[in-house]
Every structure is written in C-alpha cells, then in structure tokens.
Amino acid sequence: MMKKNLMFLAFAALGLASCNGGFKKGNGGLLYDIHADKGGAKVKEGDFISLNLIAKTDGDSVLMSTYEQGRPILTLLQKPQTTGDIFAGVKLLAEGDSATIKTEIDSIYKKGTRRPPIKGKYIVYTIKVEKVIPKGTMTDTAFNSRIQAYMKVQTDIMKKQEPVKIKKYIDDNKIVGTTTASGLFYTITKPGVGDKPAVGDTAEVFYTAKYLTGKIFETNVKDIAQKNKTFNPMQQYKAIRIPVGVKGVIPGWDEGLMLLNKGSKATFVIPSNLAYGEQGYQIIPPFTPLVFDVELVSIIHPDPNAKKIVPPAQMTLQQLQEQAKQQQAKK
Numbered sequence: 001m002m003k004k005n006l007m008f009l010a011f012a013a014l015g016l017a018s019c020n021g022g023f024k025k026g027n028g029g030l031l032y033d034i035h036a037d038k039g040g041a042k043v044k045e046g047d048f049i050s051l052n053l054i055a056k057t058d059g060d061s062v063l064m065s066t067y068e069q070g071r072p073i074l075t076l077l078q079k080p081q082t083t084g085d086i087f088a089g090v091k092l093l094a095e096g097d098s099a100t101i102k103t104e105i106d107s108i109y110k111k112g113t114r115r116p117p118i119k120g121k122y123i124v125y126t127i128k129v130e131k132v133i134p135k136g137t138m139t140d141t142a143f144n145s146r147i148q149a150y151m152k153v154q155t156d157i158m159k160k161q162e163p164v165k166i167k168k169y170i171d172d173n174k175i176v177g178t179t180t181a182s183g184l185f186y187t188i189t190k191p192g193v194g195d196k197p198a199v200g201d202t203a204e205v206f207y208t209a210k211y212l213t214g215k216i217f218e219t220n221v222k223d224i225a226q227k228n229k230t231f232n233p234m235q236q237y238k239a240i241r242i243p244v245g246v247k248g249v250i251p252g253w254d255e256g257l258m259l260l261n262k263g264s265k266a267t268f269v270i271p272s273n274l275a276y277g278e279q280g281y282q283i284i285p286p287f288t289p290l291v292f293d294v295e296l297v298s299i300i301h302p303d304p305n306a307k308k309i310v311p312p313a314q315m316t317l318q319q320l321q322e323q324a325k326q327q328q329a330k331k
Contacts, residue, residue: 166185
C-alpha cells in the first residue's frame with residue numbers, strides 16, 4: 001500500500017515558469033531547488049517518510065494537493081525506478097526540508113511505457129518532508145513498531161480534528177440544516193415534490209463530491225466538470241442509478257437519499273464513519289469527512305410483478321440439490 005501511494009507521485013505534475021533559474025542539476029535531467037535545509041540526515045531507501053506536496057499542470061492547474069486532502073502521504077522510500085525520477089529527488093532531502101523538484105517526463109518513462117496525459121516537458125513536485133523514521137540497523141519488528149506508534153498518534157489527531165473541521169465548514173459557509181442521529185448533516189437547497197425513495201427503490205442522481213476545503217474530486221455534472229477542469233470526454237455525464245438502502249453505497253448516501261423528495265437538491269456533509277472511515281479509499285484519506293451536492297432526478301420503484309430470483313449465495317442446501325436434479329433431468 002505504501003509503495004502504491006508514493007508511486008502515484010510519478011503521475012502528478014506541478015508546473016513552474018519555463019526558465020530553470022535557481023534550480024540545480026541532478027542525474028537524469030533532474031532539477032531541484034531546496035527552499036529549506038534543516039541540515040539533517042538525508043532520507044535513504046527503506047526509510048519511512050511523511051510527505052506533503054502540491055501538484056499542478058504546466059497551466060498551473062492543481063492536480064493533487066495533500067493539503068487539500070487533509071493528510072500527508074505516508075510511505076517507505078523506494079529505490080528510484082529510473083534515473084532522475086521523484087524517488088531520487090526525495091533522497092536529496094531530510095526531515096523538515098522542503099523543495100521543488102522537476103523531472104523530465106520523457107526521461108522517466110521507459111520505452112514502450114505509455115506517457116501520462118500531461119502537457120509540457122516536466123513533472124514538477126513541491127514537497128515538504130514532515131517526518132522521517134530511519135530504518136538504519138533496526139530489525140523489521142522494531143522498525144514496524146515505531147511506524148505503527150507514529151501512525152497511531154497521527155490517527156488519534158485526525159479523529160479529534162474531524163468534528164471540529166465539520167463544524168468550521170458549516171459555520172464558515174453559513175449553512176443552515178439538520179444533523180441526524182447518525183451524524184449526517186444535510187440541507188435542502190431546492191425542495192422536491194412527491195414520494196421519497198425507500199429501501200429497494202433505485203434513485204437517479206446527479207452529484208458533485210468535495211473535500212471540506214471545497215476541492216472537487218468527482219462529479220457527473222458536465223458543466224461543473226468543465227468549469228473545474230476535470231472534464232473527461234470518455235465519461236458519460238448523466239444521472240447515475242443507485243439502489244437505495246441496500247448498502248450499495250456509503251451509509252451517508254443510503255440515509256441521505258431517503259430524506260429527499262423527487263426533484264430535490266441538497267448538500268450532505270458526511271462524517272468519515274458514514275463514508276470511508278479509518279481506512280479511506282483510493283484518493284480519500286482515512287478520517288476524511290466529505291461534502292456532496294446532490295440532485296434526486298427520479299425514483300424508480302421495483303416492479304411488484306417481476307419474478308424474484310434468489311441469489312445462489314443465499315440458496316439453502318436443499319434448494320441447491322433440487323436445482324442440480326432439475327439440470328440433470330434436462331440432459
């Protein structure tokens with residue numbers, strides 16, 4: 001998991017001015033500018049590191065920011081994959097150091113490897129090394145114990161900060177709404193009419209997903225995607241169909257959708273225990289509350305005359321045996 005987190009850095013970009021003034025040259029076309037040098041021991045392969053970074057395109061469009069996500073990247077420093085890649089750049093730093101590191105896109109992708117869809121010549125990272133736990137001569141057991149102890153402290157901090165962050169978001173945006181018994185906060189921005197979806201119904205929904213910072217990380221609304229510069233021509237921007245109340249989505253959605261009438265627009269502020277919890281999911285860090293702007297376009301009720309099919313996993317042993325006899329008789 002740690003390796004995957006840092007490998008993702010090789011696909012993020014941070015644009016700078018075209019000139020390289022102030023940058024020093026490293027191997028493989030690597031350019032770097034160290035902003036703060038605390039004079040500590042440099043990071044070595046195998047060390048545990050906590051990194052904050054911001055990533056942008058050459059057009060200055062932010063692709064990734066750990067500050068916006070509210071959590072640094074926690075990983076083991078891997079061996080450089082190619083000369084002059086981001087791993088080599090991080091090895092120039094120590095705990096507390098910060099730098100801008102530029103790598104040439106074409107030089108870090110081997111022949112036959114698909115180049116990421118990033119315009120410009122460079123992938124450039126602005127990095128702050130928050131914490132280093134050196135592997136040194138420690139045994140794996142001792143090393144892992146130190147990492148787990150550090151991560152537990154960070155986890156406890158995040159857990160305590162979450163309700164404070166949610167309250168601040170609601171207060172700062174002057175949102176008037178309701179908090180349910182589970183902790184879901186919602187506000188109806190446009191009332192709908194008619195029935196509300198019930199368990200077993202299917203809801204057709206437009207949505208925009210954001211962090212508490214306001215950063216949009218996902219939407220199926222075409223205009224918003226274009227304005228946010230996240231438009232993907234391969235994606236179909238239309239209402240998605242969600243089975244309601246059957247745990248097909250995060251708990252905050254299951255509960256929230258059943259509070260809305262057809263045609264309603266609403267904002268959900270969902271605490272992490274009703275979202276992706278202490279594990280997180282892909283780009284969503286652990287203990288991350290999320291904001292969803294949703295529109296309930298329509299409600300599809302199940303057909304009462306439809307033939308009910310019992311999933312194989314829920315069949316009794318007797319049913320499975322009877323099914324096998326019937327199939328054998330047809331042969």
